[in-house]
Amino acid sequence: MAETRDADEIFKEFKEHSIAEFFKKNRQMLGYSGMVRSLVTVVHEYVTNNLDACEEANILPNIEVRIKETGENKYSVYVADNGPGIPKKYIGKALGTVLAGTKFHRYMQQRGQQGIGGSGCTLFALTTTGKPIWIKSSTGSSKTYTCRLSMDLVKNAPIIDEYRETDENFKGLVVEGEFAEVKYENSDHGVYEYLRRTALANPHAQIKLIGPDGRENVFIRAVMQMPPRPKPAKPHPLGLSVNDLLDFARVSDSRKISSFLVDTFARLTSNKVDELKTLCKDVDFDKKPGALSWSDSETLVKAIKQIKWIAPDSSSIVPIGEEQIKTAIKNILNPEFMNVVERKPAILRGGIPFIVEAAVAYGGNAGYSSEQGSSGAILRFANRAPLLFDAGNCAITEAVKSIDWKRYNIDMENQPVSVFVNVSSVYVPYAGVGKEAIAKEEEVIQEIKLAVQEAARGVQGFIRGKQHVSFEANRYKTTMRYAKQLAKDLSEITGDKEEDIHQNIEKLILKHYPHFKKSMEEGEGTGEENTSSEQEGER
Ligand SMILES: Nc1ncnc2c1ncn2[C@@H]1O[C@H](COP(=O)(O)OP(=O)(O)O)[C@@H](O)[C@H]1O
Ligand SMILES: [Mg+2]
Incomplete structure (x- = not known):
């Protein structure tokens, strides 16, 4: 029989994992499962960022994607846009830290939200080829810089080296990386089809693809107007889960739960708070939003469902x-x-x-x-x-x-x-x-x-x-x-x-x-x- 081990022994192996390590092990959660799909995911993450960034800066997007085969099931992916670029100070965090970005906690119709896409690609490159990502960026008013970006997975922190500044006349962002365990396929699930459909739903964008065969495909911009900019919207109480409500409470600056509810949610007036108060006798509406407990949140969500809302x-x-x-x-x-x-x-x-x-x-x-x-x-x-x-x-x-x-x-x-x-x-x-x-x-x-x-x-x-x-x-x-x-x-x-x-x-x-x-x-x-x-x- 094997030797018995007590808790002290077992818990010597107790370790914490960073979020980056978590996603490295669970990459299918980020869309990296299957070789064809993984390549589409890389392109999708970069291209949605291009479109989001251009929309935010009110620039008609010009996007260029180049894909080269560099080995067996190994490809380099180059994606360039003419967007606002990323200021030098933020480049590492934006593309080298999981869960970091400018679109966080915005209740707004944008493609990205979690701050996982770009850094997820960096992580995927590092774990499949061991190679960092190359970045070129300029915000237009600054110099153009290039750098190499890698990640410290344990600290979930970016590592930047090979930093260079030039006077190149450029504005936007270029990202280039090499990825393995991927495959370019000319099918309904491939990169070409992904970009063709992206063009179909984004006629204000011009999208060029140079595939591994060297052929150039251009989806020409069909409309010259930018789509209207999505406005941030307050969430409606009826869409909330217990966990959502807690998430909103955790990041709230309001002083009390009552004001947090009015400030954060649509259609939630002080009259509605009064209605909620009569339904939730156990909840202290005067405490800080950060002190909202799971059971408070459960009670509130239940009460919300009983009230009439516009x-x-x-x-x-x-x-x-x-x-x-x-x-x-x-x-x-x-x-x-x-x-x-x-x-x-x-x-x-x-x-x-x-x-x-x-x-x-x-x-x-x-x-x-x-x-x-x-x-x-x-x-x-x-x-x-x-x-x-x-x-x-x-x-x-x-x-x-x-x-x-x-x-x-x-x-x-x-x-x-x-x-x-x-x-x-x-x-x-x-x-x-x-x-x-x-x-x-x-x-x-x-x-x-x-x-x-x-x-x-x-x-x-x-x-x-x-x-x-x-x-x-x-x-x-x-x-x-x-x-x-x-x-x-x-x-x-x-x-x-x-x-x-x-x-x-x-x-x-x-x-x-x-x-x-x-x-x-x-x-x-x-x-x-x-x-x-x-x-x-x-x-
Ligand atoms: N092409 C780009 N141009 C300008 N900023 C970008 C670009 N790509 C990414 N970013 C910045 O990097 C952040 C992180 O991107 P990402 O990891 O894809 O997360 P998300 O798109 O969910 O915010 C974005 O929020 C944005 O601020
Ligand atoms: Mg994104």
């Missing part, structure tokens, strides 16, 4: 916009027809406003097309960021699949259709830490379904027309095939010229199919090609 204000949500989506879809999918719908704000759990936008596009580069035929595609977005993974767990997939597409004359299995859905909210209810799917909450699914159905209704007429035309074209072609034989037979019987008879029969047939007349005269054959142009355009 619905939250949704002006803090910034959807992409109907016109912007149309322009973007035209630019990237160039469909024969599309319909875009923006729903009015809806409310989740009584306290979280969200807006769903949906589009259905048909033809052109919509859907998937190959030699085997066409099929439909679902393009999922949350706050303009493409969701490429975990489709099965997502409210968008669920909503789209639950629709009876036949009713809209759409065949998702066999037609070139793209269904686009963007859910915008300050608090998108993600299905997991990886933020790759939207939780299947009934209210969200319903709202997405209504949006997509409405969008589908708009393309229904077009598709029906198209189906009718192709049915007619087939009948026309078949009838025409008989004309030749008939003319020959009639000529034998009557002795008239076969040519003349044939021409007369053709004229007769064309009377019944006036659609195809023009193309016949132009010598184009069946006339099928012509049919779509009559109904082309958007609604």
Whole structure:
């Protein structure tokens, strides 16, 4: 039998771990699972930072991503933007400390929030190749500096070296790192598709990708206006969990719990505090917010649910916009027809406003097309960021699949259709830490379904027309095939010229199919090609 060990012995091994070490061991929580996905995660983190930073500085983003293969399952990733840059003093903390950033504790619709993305990439580079990240930054008014950034994982602190300043005329941020255990794939889950969809949901951005094959792809800026800047919004009491309330209390500067509630939350007036007081006799509303206990918070959250509230204000949500989506879809999918719908704000759990936008596009580069035929595609977005993974767990997939597409004359299995859905909210209810799917909450699914159905209704007429035309074209072609034989037979019987008879029969047939007349005269054959142009355009 093995020797017994007492607690003193065992606890000699007791150690604390830093948050950086935690994420090093649990990197799947940051999206680093699977080689293809890990590379997309790196690009996603840098590109969302580019977009956030440019938006904040009110600059139309120019983003360049370069990816080179440097070994087996090893790639260097270079991402540059024309944003505000990061001041020298903050560079280490921004990209070399986990849980540090400028977007913390802001209740605002931005892509980043936790301060994990950039430093997560640094950590991922260090743990897979052992190589630090290279950074170049300039805020425009300062010199351009370059440096190398590594991390002390135990202290969760940045290590900067190779620092250099130059007079290079540059403004923005460039980050370059080498990552292993990653793979570039030209698939629906790859970097190219990620950036294509990013461009689709961010038509104000110009995005260039130079892939490992050296080919340059540019998604051209399609709209010249910046999206409206999201406003910070106070959270609505009905959206709060016990833990959320404690988190807000911990960082509050208010003197008392009563003033903390009024200062922090929307629709929470002093009258409402009085109502809460009568429902929460055990809670001392005069103590400091920092002294709020778990059971206080539990009592408050329960009481909040019993009170009547005015619905939250949704002006803090910034959807992409109907016109912007149309322009973007035209630019990237160039469909024969599309319909875009923006729903009015809806409310989740009584306290979280969200807006769903949906589009259905048909033809052109919509859907998937190959030699085997066409099929439909679902393009999922949350706050303009493409969701490429975990489709099965997502409210968008669920909503789209639950629709009876036949009713809209759409065949998702066999037609070139793209269904686009963007859910915008300050608090998108993600299905997991990886933020790759939207939780299947009934209210969200319903709202997405209504949006997509409405969008589908708009393309229904077009598709029906198209189906009718192709049915007619087939009948026309078949009838025409008989004309030749008939003319020959009639000529034998009557002795008239076969040519003349044939021409007369053709004229007769064309009377019944006036659609195809023009193309016949132009010598184009069946006339099928012509049919779509009559109904082309958007609604
Ligand atoms: N391209 C960039 N331009 C300017 N600032 C940036 C850029 N990328 C990152 N930052 C700064 O670094 C911080 C940390 O980034 P990150 O770790 O991705 O966290 P988050 O995006 O959640 O704030 C950001 O909050 C921002 O202040
Ligand atoms: Mg970020």
